[in-house]
Amino acid sequence: MPLEGVTVVAVEQAVSAPFATRQLADLGARVIKIERPDGGDFARAYDTAAAGLASHFVWANRGKESVAVDLKDPRGREVVERLLAGADVFVQNLAQGAAARLGLDAASLCARFPRLVAVDVSGYGAEGPYAHKRAYDMLVQCEAGLVSVTGTPERPVKAGIPAADIAAAMYAFSGVLAALLRRGATGRGGPVEVSMLDALAEWMGHPLHHTLHGGVQPERTGLAHAVIAPYDAFATAGGGRVLLSVQNDREWRRLAVRVLERPELAEDPAFATNAARTANRVKTDEVTAAALAGMTAEEAIERLEEAGIACARLNSVAEVAAHPQLAARDRWREVGSPVGPLRALLPPVVLPGGPEPRMGAVPALGEHTGAVLGALGMTDAQIAGLRRDGVVA
16 A cells, blocks of 8 residues: 555544545555544534444544544643654644644644654634634635635525535645655655645635636526536426536537537527627527427437537436446445444545555544554553543543
8 A cells, every 4th residue: 555654643523634634544554543532523423324423424534543532631642642653644633722732733743753744734724813713614615705606696505515624634635645755855754734724715716816817706606607608407308407518619519400409509699609608698598408308317418428518417416326437437345334334435546556445444432542552562451540530431
C-alpha cells in the first residue's frame, strides 16, 4: 500500500478530519482515532440508519483503531504524547483554541516532534474576526456563498451533502501527502493548516470569478445552467426525468433534427446560437420539454445518445446504490463493523497494478484501547487503573 508504515494519530470528530484520515487509512496508513470515553466522536449519534450505526460515522471512519481517552486528564494526554512519539501524522479538528489548550496544536507539536506532520482543520482559520466562530457545514456553505448560487430563483438551498466538510477533508488529505513528500526531502515535518471556509471558497471558482470579473453574480437556476441552454431536467412519459446538456450550436442542430424532430429550429435565429437560446430560455425549454414528454426515460436517453447529446437520468439515491455502471465496474465491497458487514464503495482513486485500497472495519468506541496501550508498554494493571478512573474506556 502507498502509505504502508505511516502512522496517523487523530483527535477528530464529525466529518472534515475523519474523512481526511479515512483517505489515509484506505491507502494503507495506520490511523489511531482518539475519542472521548463518554460517547466518543459525536457523529456516532447522528442517526442509526446503518443497521443501528450512524451513516456519517460508517462512511468516514472505516479502517481506524478507536482509542477512548480523556484528554482533560493529564494521564490521558500522556497516552497521546507517547503515541505521537512514534507517529508520522497528527490531525485534529477540535473547536478553535481547544487543541492549543491541550498542547495539541500543530505549532506546539511540530516543535516537540520535528518529523511530525501536524494538521489543524478549522472552520475559518486561526486568525481573523471569524476565528472563534462556530463552524458547521451548513453555516460555512452560507458564509462561502455556495447557498446563494444553489437552488431556484425563488429559494436558495444548501447542498445535500456536507460540501464544506468534504472540501476541507480533501485539502487536508492532499496537504498531508505533500508534507510527507517534503519530509522525505528535508527530514522535517511541519504544520498543515486547512479551513473549511478557505476550501469551499476555492470551490466557488466559477461563480466567484464570474462575479469578480463580470460584475454580476450568476443567477440561481435550479437544475438549469446559468449561461447554457437547453441544460435542464425534463419530464418524460411514465414519470422519469432526464437531464440533457447542449454545449454548442452543432449539438443544438443535432438535437433539433434528430430528437426534437423540429429541423426548422436548427437555423432559426431565435435558437441557432447559445446566446439566443439562453436569452429565449423559456421557449427553448418549452420545445425541448414538449418533445421529451412523449418518450419514456429509456427512449429519451437512447435518442439523445444516438444524436451525441450529453444526457443523464435524474436518479434517486436508491437508484445510485443499484447503478449499473458501479456494478459493472465492481465498485462495491463489504466492510466489517460492530453490527456485521456493511456495503461501501471503493475509493475513487484507482492505482492499476497495485493492491486494492485497504477498506478496514468501522471500529466500536474504544475497541482498540487495550491493545494500543499494551503496545505502548503499559501493564494490564496500569490499564485497569486507567479504566477504573475513567481515563480510558
